[in-house]
Amino acid sequence: MIEIHRSTKETDILVKLDMNAEGPSKLETGLPFFDHMLNAMSFHGGFRLEVKAAGDIDVDPHHLVEDTGLVIGAALEQARKESSGIRRYGSAVIPMDDALSEAVVDACGRPYLKWNVEWAQLKAGDFDLFLLREFFWGLAVAGKLNLHLTTRYSENGHHAAEALFKAAGRALSEAYTPKDGGEAGMSTKGTL
Ligand SMILES: [Mn+2]
Known part of the structure; x- marks a missing residue:
């Protein structure tokens, strides 16, 4: 179980992550x-995640959403460092009713976010779907992930987002599956 706490003037976030244990997750x-x-x-990733986050969401949920991505990303990076090697790549395409979303991950140590996402509506309830880019940006940067996210098609933003998070969970789970050999076993370069 990895535990990371990050506190700034804008947000206070505690994340607990265990990639090798099933839930129950606790999100607050x-x-x-x-x-x-x-x-x-x-x-859907089959891992255990706890997030306790507080922040200036009355100003704008932007900081909290982005910082939550940063802290979960930092936990993923620590999981990689503590492992004796991981599979590194993972991908998933997940449908939800009208929507089909895709996530492809390379836990390669070099951050990159390819955001090939379009929302059919701006909001799901009162949540601004455009904020989700900030979450995945934080995840990619702090997790040192190359992350390619795509909404192939959808009529409903909620469905597209939910399918995208399920796909991300499945892809992350595959990428962080243990594989012996350390960093040397993860690249033909002999290191990441
Ligand atoms: Mn839903």
């Missing part, structure tokens, strides 16, 4: 739709 960000997405990601 003060943003019910965001909790719903994080729960979908961890449940």
Whole structure:
């Protein structure tokens, strides 16, 4: 179980992550739709995630959503460092009713976010779907992930987002599956 706490003047976030244990996850960000997405990601990824986040969401949930991505990303990076090697790549394409979303991960140590995402609506309930880019940006940067996210098609933004988080969970789970050999076993270069 990895535990990371990050506190700034804008947010206070505690993340507990165990990539090798099934739930139950516990999500408390003060943003019910965001909790719903994080729960979908961890449940379908088959890993345990706890997030307790507080922040200036009355100003704008932007800081909290981005910082939550940064802290979960930092936990993933620590998981990689503590491992004796991981599979590194993972991918998934997940449907939800009208929507089909895709996530492809390379836990390669070099951050990159390819955001090939379009939302059919701006919001899901009162949650601004455009904020989800900030979450995945934080995840990619702090997790040192190359992360390619795509909404192939959808009519409903909630469905597209939920399918995207499920796909991300499945892809992360595959990428962080233990594989012996350390960093040398993860690249033909002999190191990441
Ligand atoms: Mn839903």
